[in-house]
Amino acid sequence: MNYDDVKNQLQGLRGPEERPEFEHDVRVMLESRSQDPTVATERVRNTRRHLTIGSSVVGIAAAAVVAILIGSSLSQDDNKGSEVAQQPRASVTQPSTTEIKPLLASTVLAESLQRQATIVDVSGTLDMTEYPSKYPGGGDNPGFNVKGETFQLRARGDLHAVTPGVNGAPNSETWYDAATGTGLQCNGYGPCIKHVNAASTPTWFTSFTSVMNEQSSLLRTLAADDKTPVESVSVDGRNAWKISLTNPNANPADGPDAMTAVIDAESGFAIQLTTSNGGKPQREYSVAKFAVNSHLPDATFVGMPPQGVAVTTADDGYLRMTVDKASQRAGYRVPTPAKIPAGFALADVTFTSSQAYTGWRGGDEYNHNIVTQTYRNGLLSFTFSTRDSGPKGTLWYDNPDGLSQPLDTDPRVTLTDGYFSGVSARSTASATGADVWGVGSQQVFSVVGDLTNDEAIAFVQSLRIG
């Protein structure tokens, strides 16, 4: 074998075929972005992954997003920042069609539950069917035929969720509590993993991922109908909102062209969701029993692994600590900003010795000591991460995402060198807002999250680097 043979192989290398609907889904996401930039960021974030997980989980996750989004809108309306986010939502004004549509859009596009929320406990029984159903017994769809499955969903800090008894995985249970940085992963197929030092919003928690192939069609349905009013209804004695949407221009081949959703007025939990295609029912999801509790004690959030399942403790590589302690661990003085955007406060400091990718500029990026400070303002957050720059530079700084503009082209920046990718306004609870990557005398840093351009620049300018 010589390298010419290898080169021939390389030139014949092909990627796997796209999954069905890939381009269609992406296209709809892009279209939604181009049509409605105010919600596009959220839609993009919520549709990044397409794993196949039981739809009851999806339903729970999606509904929780609705609940949390409604919490979001409340705190925005009240304009009381983080304190408001900790208050119970005793009553919610009935939303207009315009207001509820983004909530529903986020419901069907829910990827994960990476948000702060009030303490809330929702429990009940799910019934869900799909037409035609290929489950149980294998087939193309591994979920959706759920009847009488019990569930619980709790939220404190970012999220805590429990989903016992879903789709043939009787021991599945996943929860994460941002307040304590602890969590448990039980996927029903092996030992559970206990996390005791997880950073804010650990990546493993995003395993609650939506896979509703019809989601894009539902979005289009939503987009096509802006006149249908929201109706007040009562379901099992609870006040709720009902909205029925149809898209007369939909192509039945693309999936559902109509949907009806019923949302609990107190919690925002979607308790019924029905879709149809060409007049034929396609999916029904409903919560047979339903209860909501707020202001739960801390003990509520102590997760228990399913009976008989082994538990191993994960080495998350993260430690939550003070900035001073993080500086000691990192071996460099971790900078702190002199100017923090109004309403934000330092919420979390984590340290990790990263075993990252290798090979940037001829060097390896092994074991850098990274300190991440997370700042929160209610539902909004941003992170400020630092590491030593080292003699060879770093991908962090040199090429953060291939899209940013050099900082030195911005007249507001005089302190540092780096890159800046901004947005025109603060995005809501999104990690895709303003984004600054820079380097001081000895340190590389990034500021990413829900900041406006001006806030991000002011934050960077106030840093004491090196």
Next chain:
Amino acid sequence: MNATLPQDESTLVNHARAGDVDAFFALVEPHKGALRAMAYGMIHDAHLVDDVMQDAYLKAFRSITRFNGKSAFRSWMFRIVANASIDLLRKRSHETTSWDATKDAPIAGDVESDLVGNAVLVDALSTLTVLQRAVVLMVDAHGFGYAEAGRTLGLSVGGISYQLMRGRKALLEALKQREFLEEHDKGGSHS
């Protein structure tokens, strides 16, 4: 009109900047296969290629207003795919435990059947550093010149040359090692 871009490409870019999704897909279409191959070679996990591509498409569409046309659209997209791949690898490096714990979880579709018989090559590519992988794929698989690859990856021509040399050597050694192991296994099974 930008002098660097072909006229039709420049027109499509302008339309895409205005939010025309069809124009964006028309821009991407000629390069789609190469971009997917690039992503696959970078992350060596067929299950996640769609994730990388979706991320790349969204980043590209979001940022196309800042695409200045000084580089080819193909180069620009390769850069975005490379970075999306790196982002994913970086994310994976932080979640080794959970990754291991969930790798057997069911994944949509029969993805393995979509592979094109390059599993050994892709496995060997995974032994390269990320940067070596990117350089080898761009230059040797997709015909980038050193200067274009350098502009795309933010390296000098000398840097590309160095990474290419190291990457080629590592890839060849990795393939030879796999070839040896395969023959050894066959020999063992006969004994």
